[in-house]
Amino acid sequence: MDKGRLEAFSDGVLAVAITLLVLDLHLDAADGSIPHQLAEHWPSYAAYVVSFLVIGVIWINHHSLLSRIARVDRVLLFQNLFLLLFVTTMPFTTATLAEHVGASDADARWAVLLYGLSNIGMAVGFTAMFARMVRHDLLVEPVDAAVGRRAIRRFGLGTLAYPAATVVGLIWPPLILVAIGGLALYYAFEQTPTGDTPTARTP
């Protein structure tokens, strides 16, 4: 099966989801002066930047992961749909978080949980795709079995950071933005763990 359309469809969903985040930004003349609203709605802007970064980094790493794939099977297509299902929830969970994160009540914690679930779902989807690629020999350059197992374990351990970030947010809600933003920056510079990305291969 052709990986070109898997990339095209994923790029489309990621591009739409990252751009729909903006629909949660709006100022309403009835709510007071612009500087007053900007100050009051700071969580909307902070959540916008963090979620933009999260989806952007997902795109970079999705791109990097698929550049090593030689072929695609049906299970991988479903794992990819599972990943995209959680990506598309981001405009919803980001808006919910932005509305409640400023308070420290029960709803703020529920909003943290929903936002955490979006991120945990994406991490699980990513790990499942990575494991499938390594175990079922879908890679351009096959990896040694022991190296593969270690790589999957390291990758899987990494995903524990998302539940941890969620727990931190349950303690004090605004910290979820710091923790998830920090993880996005970390994964932006940390390569997926089987070596360097092969050199450019235009499709």
Place this chain on the structure above:
Amino acid sequence: MDKGRLEAFSDGVLAVAITLLVLDLHLDAADGSIPHQLAEHWPSYAAYVVSFLVIGVIWINHHSLLSRIARVDRVLLFQNLFLLLFVTTMPFTTATLAEHVGASDADARWAVLLYGLSNIGMAVGFTAMFARMVRHDLLVEPVDAAVGRRAIRRFGLGTLAYPAATVVGLIWPPLILVAIGGLALYYAFEQTPTGDTPTARTP
């Protein structure tokens, strides 16, 4: 005519439609606590997952169908537009279903009917494309006439499952989600019937 842009445009419409489903998910602080709203609006979340799966599986099978095509004619472009017309109604019929499916009144049945029509329209569009490809020799590897007729018949019979799922939903509305979700899972693993997908062919 070039099949590359047919794929690109279809991927775009499918990616936008699948992502717009999220616009129906929202929590409103005025409607009570978050857990209360999540519990009350469960049909929105169930319908979101089922419709995401339906469009995702349409994408997988659209992709699989087109990978066997050697050339595209104008009639096929229109059949594809017909298919996409019903795909783009999904955010509307999903939202309508989510609002009414919890009740068992007349409007719930109308909502089932609209949602069923979206799915029936997609099935009809798909079958028409498949029949056109087989009958007008648009395939990479031509199929024997008798094999082709049997394949079209089998494919056409399959589409009767969508009116059947709609009838089930008219009896008890929530069952439409189970039936349509089940069909999506079935078509996810059932290949289109003329043999294996040819090996990857990057466009």
Place this chain on the structure above:
Amino acid sequence: MDKGRLEAFSDGVLAVAITLLVLDLHLDAADGSIPHQLAEHWPSYAAYVVSFLVIGVIWINHHSLLSRIARVDRVLLFQNLFLLLFVTTMPFTTATLAEHVGASDADARWAVLLYGLSNIGMAVGFTAMFARMVRHDLLVEPVDAAVGRRAIRRFGLGTLAYPAATVVGLIWPPLILVAIGGLALYYAFEQTPTGDTPTARTP
């Protein structure tokens, strides 16, 4: 300049615009039963189908036009932006038309005028692109000067059908949907006038 990204960007804008049309379809439990609302809001559904067809046919013909191009210059990129500017107004002018077309008052005629302008703008953009391609030798297979002039004249005359459809709608508003829908069907089967599309050329 590369025509691949011109196609990709145009496909993206066309795919988003055609899918955003659905945002004008919605039922509101407060407005009465579903069958009552479907009957009352019939112009929304009729306008949805007509505008979907219009953008779909624009896509088919855009695709057909560009398949004959050998190279792209900056002026053509701007003509394409001009075309897309009017394409993106379609969700707005379609929603306005749907709201007013049922009445026969002054606002219905203003709505017809706005919807007509979207269509006239697209026709002008299309004709300008076609003329540029023929006159500035951007085609894969150059056409004879006299043939080119005749083709541009025929194409240009065709665009007069859009102001005519608008005038018809000013007389009785619902006719604009019939006239524009009819034109879309006509252009769906009428090739652009310099001969057959060259055979498939995967990018």
Place this chain on the structure above:
Amino acid sequence: MDKGRLEAFSDGVLAVAITLLVLDLHLDAADGSIPHQLAEHWPSYAAYVVSFLVIGVIWINHHSLLSRIARVDRVLLFQNLFLLLFVTTMPFTTATLAEHVGASDADARWAVLLYGLSNIGMAVGFTAMFARMVRHDLLVEPVDAAVGRRAIRRFGLGTLAYPAATVVGLIWPPLILVAIGGLALYYAFEQTPTGDTPTARTP
């Protein structure tokens, strides 16, 4: 790393952002007759055209910039995300500007500042990408070090036009639309400064 997906994702985000601008155009039967509303809401239409032009020109120049690139590194991917972050704010800052630009009060000036920031952010992102490409030898045809330094300086000076346009808007708000629209037209015809775009190179 593959520049094909960088282009595909960027085209997707630019196409969605340019099309979402239309969501700010709407007429409401409760607000008076259509001609009355069109006259009263002229800033929405002016801002729509200017922002459409700005994003369209960004697309043209992004396309032109990337056509000279031989390879992509992680820093460039981040600079591109930074550019896209400001592109996706355009539907928000355009809507805010449209609502307030007609008045000459403090909020109109805040709206000018937000709209200016969107444009300044895009100019900074663009300049950073250009400097990275020249300095880190990512170009198809390397440029002489002295030529490269002069090109980056000229490019960087150009971006000062955006803060200048913002200051002009702070004096009299509607002028921001004239100034930013004028800059878009200027950059539409001014090539990026290291020579002609190489001839078409289909990916």
